[in-house]
Amino acid sequence: MGMGGGNHGGTMSEINVTPMIDVLLVLLIIFMVIVPVVPKGLSTLIPQPPKNPDEAQPNDRTIVVQVLANGAGEPSYKINEDSFAKSAIEPKLAEIFATRQEKVMFVKGDASLDFQKVAEVIDFGHQADVDNIGLITPQVEAGH
């Protein structure tokens, strides 16, 4: 019941900090919710068709990583024409590009794959410090 108080005759001179703490906790929660929403991503390039198709020179140093679908199973991976296990791709790419100036590679995936499988390869490329990763799409391949 507590109605029989009145014992404190003097004025209470302490500041009541409880509402301030309430407000600060709420602000903390709001900022905790907002901060993780910084978007992360992998930058890629889409090769544009050459202005003059005749000037396009074939480059035998081009690195193309292929992701080949195997039905429902795990996809298989190829760097240019050589097959590699998934775990071997990143070290191999790092080895190839360690001595190169132009860090350019291309990623080509089968249309029936999940996007995650291709995103993993792009991720391997970025881990191997390849700055420019081009996506080869059907239109790029057709040269349009």
Add this chain to the structure above:
Amino acid sequence: MTATTAQAGNDRTGQTIMGINKREEGKKINSNINVTPMVDVMLVLLIIFMVITPMIGDKVHVDLPVAAAALSMENANKEDAVTVAVTRDGRTYLGQDRVNTGDLGAKVAARLENKTDKEVFLRADQRANYGKVMDAVDQIRTAGVSQLGLLTEKREQ
């Protein structure tokens, strides 16, 4: 008789220092619910949702792939960022609007018309069909875009 009742009252209220001893023991109990804390909490929830809603509402729900080497892309959160989303069932969205894959190129080109940096962000579901993703990329390519940011989740190491 009156003196003993007053004495009993004083005993029950404990020590009376400043002589405030006129408390009525039979005073009615305050039976109103105190709504002030509830209103406080409700207002706070209101503010939280007001802050969060515009950040969540303008995005198509997709399950982004996970990548270890993902870099932060501040520009993707800007108001004028051009974001294309490909969902798990293969539908393509430009911003929040569903578009046919065939029209995507022209619409992206229209949005990029007055911008100097031709950068487009692609939010593709990790289980989206890569063929559909490539179709969207092809369409973006026809808009003259060469910088494409694939938005992912960052894998914590």
